[in-house]
Structures are given as C-alpha cells and as structure tokens.
Amino acid sequence: MSDLDLRTTSETPPKAPDTLQELPVTTTKKIPKKLTLVPLIFLIYFEVAGGPYGEEPAVQAAGPLYALLGFLIFPFIWSIPEALITAELSTAYPGNGGFVIWAERAFGPFCGSLMGSWKFLSGVINIAAFPLMCIDYIEKVVPALESGWPRKIAILISTLLLSFLNYTGLTIVGYAAVLLGLVSLSPFIIMSLMAIPKIHPHRWISLGQKGVKKDWTLFFNTLFWNLNFWDNVSTLAGEVDEPRKTFPMALLVAVIFTCVSYLIPLFAVTGAVSVDQSKWGTRIPCHCCRDDCREVAKVLG
Numbered sequence: 331m332s333d334l335d336l337r338t339t340s341e342t343p344p345k346a347p348d349t350l351q352e353l354p355v356t357t358t359k360k361i362p363k364k365l366t367l368v369p370l371i372f373l374i375y376f377e378v379a380g381g382p383y384g385e386e387p388a389v390q391a392a393g394p395l396y397a398l399l400g401f402l403i404f405p406f407i408w409s410i411p412e413a414l415i416t417a418e419l420s421t422a423y424p425g426n427g428g429f430v431i432w433a434e435r436a437f438g439p440f441c442g443s444l445m446g447s448w449k450f451l452s453g454v455i456n457i458a459a460f461p462l463m464c465i466d467y468i469e470k471v472v473p474a475l476e477s478g479w480p481r482k483i484a485i486l487i488s489t490l491l492l493s494f495l496n497y498t499g500l501t502i503v504g505y506a507a508v509l510l511g512l513v514s515l516s517p518f519i520i521m522s523l524m525a526i527p528k529i530h531p532h533r534w535i536s537l538g539q540k541g542v543k544k545d546w547t548l549f550f551n552t553l554f555w556n557l558n559f560w561d562n563v564s565t566l567a568g569e570v571d572e573p574r575k576t577f578p579m580a581l582l583v584a585v586i587f588t589c590v591s592y593l594i595p596l597f598a599v600t601g602a603v604s605v606d607q608s609k610w611g612t613r614i615p616c617h618c619c620r621d622d623c624r625e626v627a628k629v630l631g
Contacts (some may be wrong), residue, residue, distance in 0.1 A: 364571035367580055369504025372511045374584035375591075377562045378409075381514035382595045383463055385556055390610035391549035393538025394600040401596060404553045405589045412560040413585050417578040420567040424574070428564030453562070461488045500569050515591060522598035529601035536600075539607045556592065560585075 365373070388397040423431045427442075429449060434442025465484050469475040475484050495506055538544065560581070567573050570580075 426568035525602035
C-alpha cells in the first residue's frame with residue numbers, strides 16, 4: 331500500500347460542530363374566513379335592493395295596479411333569468427373577477443378589460459345615489475336635513491361610514507349587511523302591519539287618477555333599476571364557502587326575499603292610503619306636502 335493510501339486511511343473524520351443548527355421555522359398561512367349562506371344572502375340583497383326604497387315612482391308613473399303588476403311580473407322576465415345565469419357562471423368560474431372573467435373567457439382580454447371599466451363606471455354612478463336616497467328618507471324624521479350644510483354633512487358622513495365598513499373586510503361586511511338589512515326593513519314591516527286594518531282592496535285595481543298621463547319610461551326604468559344588478563354579486567364568488575353549493579341557494583333566497591320586500595309594503599300602502607298620484611316619488615309622498623304626510627300618519631293610526 332502506498333504512502334498516499336496510508337495517509338488517507340489514517341485521517342480521522344472532522345468533528346461535528348458543538349453548536350446545534352437551527353431548523354427553519356415554518357409558519358402556516360392564515361386562511362381568511364369565507365362567506366357563509368346568510369351573510370351572502372344579505373350581501374346579494376344589498377347589491378340589488380337594500381330595502382323597498384325607490385319603488386314609489388312606479389306608482390307615480392302608472393298608478394297602483396300597474397306598479398303592483400310590474401313588481402310581480404318583471405322578476406320572472408328579468409331578475410330570475412339574470413340570477414340563474416349568474417349562479418351558473420359563478421359556480422363554473424368561482425373567482426373574484428366575476429363578469430370580467432366571463433367576458434375575458436368568451437371574447438378575450440380586451441373585452442374583459444372593457445367590461446371591468448364599464449362596470450366600475452356604472453357602479454360609481456349607481457352607488458352614489460344611495461347615500462342621497464338614505465338622507466331623503468331620514469329627513470322625514472329630521473327636517474333639518476332637507477337642505478343646506480346639514481344635508482351635505484349628513485351625506486358625507488354616511489358615505490365615509492359605509493366606505494370604512496368596506497375596508498374592514500368582507501366577512502365583517504357580510505354580518506353588518508345582516509344587521510343593516512334588518513334595520514332597513516323594520517320601518518316597512520311596522521308600517522305594513524299598521525296598514526292591514528286600513529286596507530281597501532279596490533285601491534289595488536286603480537289604473538291611476540284621471541287626467542294624469544302615464545310615464546312609461548319612468549315606470550320601466552324604476553322596475554329595471556330596482557330589480558337589476560344580480561350579476562354584480564359574481565365578484566364575491568371567490569370569497570364564498572363551497573360556492574357550487576352556497577351560491578345558487580343564496581341567489582334563490584335573495585330573489586324571493588327581494589321581491590317580497592318590495593311587494594308587501596307596496597300592497598300595504600297603496601291599499602291603505604289614498605294620496606295624489608303626482609306626489610308619489612322617491613320622497614314618498616311626504617316630501618311634497620306636509621299635509622299629505624299627516625294624512626298618511628292619520629290613516630295608518
């Protein structure tokens with residue numbers, strides 16, 4: 331055996347270092363909470379309606395009978411088909427892109443970009459109307475909000491509060507939507523119960539006052555605005571727990587819930603109160619004439 335071999339075999343292996351090696355620390359990523367059925371139902375409800383606000387112009391435009399028929403029939407023509415399409419495509423493409431993903435998959439990136447831009451612009455214009463409408467109803471209780479700086483400050487505060495709520499996260503927004511839904515519906519539930527003893531069914535078949543021209547443009551715009559935008563909820567599909575199971579059920583319940591929440595107060599008020607048709611509007615009917623407001627309160631007890 332050569333000297334090289336002897337040296338190689340006689341060498342002792344290096345000692346292991348005395349210090350222990352630190353193992354890499356592995357952290358588990360926190361999975362965000364998903365939306366469950368009930369919060370999703372109320373989020374869909376607020377995307378479309380948020381309460382029976384804004385249905386009054388239908389009575390002003392065409393009278394009680396056509397308004398009632400409109401809110402009974404239009405959901406079958408528009409709302410239910412749109413909700414079914416939304417449920418099908420949202421379960422097929424359960425991502426937060428929603429309608430943008432649909433357009434991109436069908437027609438390419440350019441059309442997807444156009445869809446996102448148009449929907450964003452439409453949303454900004456549409457959502458801007460809701461704080462104003464909210465203050466229009468609150469001013470019946472607080473007359474100081476009718477005009478001037480108090481009105482502007484109230485609109486600003488309501489907008490900032492709702493914007494902050496959105497920044498807190500979708501899970502919190504979902505449960506807040508449940509609470510806000512109950513709060514927004516409670517006056518109409520009380521009003522409808524109070525109206526039951528005063529209802530005269532013959533008022534429901536009224537075609538409107540003589541001499542008042544029907545405004546079909548306002549009528550159909552009111553129906554469309556109140557019963558549209560079901561596709562907006564598709565952008566929540568990626569945040570839903572078991573979307574293929576939860577999303578269709580939530581849409582089904584939300585469609586029924588929305589239609590009923592519009593119809594019950596409409597049946598109650600048109601059946602119990604006889605008010606000048608021209609004074610129906612988003613500020614029903616109290617804004618136009620304080621005497622009419624007192625008349626409504628007197629009739630409902």
